[in-house]
Amino acid sequence: MPVAGLGAEPIPEDGTLRLQVAARQLPQRRLRRLWFRRLMGxxxxxxxxxxxxxxxxxxxxxxxxxxxxxxxxxxxxxxxxxxxxxxxxxxKNMAQLGDRIVFVFPGRTEQQAGGARAGRRIRLHWDDVEAVRANCPAVEVVAPEVKTVDVPVRSTYNAGRFLTLGVTAEYLQIRNLPIGEGRHISADDVREARRVTVLGASVREQLFPQSQPVLGQAVYVAGLPYSVVGVMAKKNQNSSYDGWDNDKVVIPATALLRDIPPSRQAYAEKQVNLIVYRARNPRQWAEAQRQVRAVLARRYQFLPTDEGALHFWDTVEDSERxxxxxxxxxxxxxxxxxxxxxxxxxxxxxxxxxxxxxxxxxxxxxxxxxxxxxxxxxxxxxxxxxxxxxxxxxxxxxxxxxxxxxxxxxxxxxxxxxxxxxxxxxxxxxxxxxxxxxxxxxxxxxxxxxxxxxxxxxxx
Structure with missing residues (x-):
């Protein structure tokens, strides 16, 4: 076997081994180039x-x-x-209403229960909200909603007829009614039934000139003076149950029941149009609905399985569908x-x-x-x-x-x-x-x- 020099390793005579030895001495980039050329022929x-x-x-x-x-x-x-x-x-449309929001509408019973006939009309009350809050652990926030439609509202510049919405501080945690200017209705406003209002974006445009500041201005809601404390941000809304939020006048719920209740009976009994709540997490929406239905069924003596007594609009369920x-x-x-x-x-x-x-x-x-x-x-x-x-x-x-x-x-x-x-x-x-x-x-x-x-x- 030939020797390259003193102390050097012998060079193998086999051709394959000789190529391997030579390949080890080539730069890596050149080796890749040679391999690719060999592959391509x-x-x-x-x-x-x-x-x-x-x-x-x-x-x-x-x-x-x-x-x-x-x-x-x-x-x-x-x-x-x-x-x-x-x-x-x-x-996004669902989120315009609120995050994981559920609306509970009163209906009519379809089944007899406890001696009560079928076909009774269910009316929800302010106390029902407290009962749900106390007895439904799967519910995170609950609030009443009261409203009066076609209420005359005027300013010193213009007038119109709008849906007037009575809200609470808890309601504003659930419903998406963002403020664009000023502030929203506070818990103190509700507790003291203050005559303050937040105008929808379209209501503000109709009642006041664009250049006119509105905060602190007086508007007359059903002839009663209310101070404007805020204006809602304009919303692109495509889903609603009672009209667009841009076209609403928002006041404290207690002030609405006192000044412009939907009826005398509603004022006397503190009736609410519906109840709004949010489950603690999306996985509990079915359990929250079961708990709310059970609580109201006990209060109004109808069967929890009576689907006609209460109507639930669950935005979580709608989103899943x-x-x-x-x-x-x-x-x-x-x-x-x-x-x-x-x-x-x-x-x-x-x-x-x-x-x-x-x-x-x-x-x-x-x-x-x-x-x-x-x-x-x-x-x-x-x-x-x-x-x-x-x-x-x-x-x-x-x-x-x-x-x-x-x-x-x-x-x-x-x-x-x-x-x-x-x-x-x-x-x-x-x-x-x-x-x-x-x-x-x-x-x-x-x-x-x-x-x-x-x-x-x-x-x-």
Missing amino acids: GPAWDCLREVRATLWRNKLRSFLSLFGIAWGVGSLILVTALTEGFRQGQR LDQVFDSMEIFLGAVGLITLSLGGTGVMNTMRISVVERTQEIGLRMALGATRRRVLVEFFLEGLMLALLGGLGGLAIVLLLVFGLNSLPMPAMFAGLVVRWAALLAVTATLGTVATLAALVPAWQAAKMTPVEALRSEV
């Missing part, structure tokens, strides 16, 4: 240039394949963005988009198979001149992969531009715009990669397994 850039030239020669065929993939990718992303936009829009609807829509439309993308991948595969058939003799000639099967496989694989990826990137770019353009336009209250989620982008990217790999690999393998003799003998 030649310079990588030459192979990519040939792929580009082939695609350019068949422009119409390449465009149709690109369009199929772009349409599939675009439809998948657009469908998920559209569904998410509607989902967030509906959640809407989520289920949007989830179903997303699954169905996503499946349609996935089928479209798969059809685009099938189009790329068929395009590449046609290309293989048309270039059979060329493949045979190149293999006869020394091109390896690996070189043929890699070239056709890159050609199909480039078609699919370019189509996918084109579809993605078009959809993102469309999203940017549409989201710059004013949107209806029920729609939050096109919302592209990262999870959806990652899922579409993974699907595109799978479809592109399969669409490119099958024709490439078909081309690589040819022998030079049978390829040269074939006639296209």
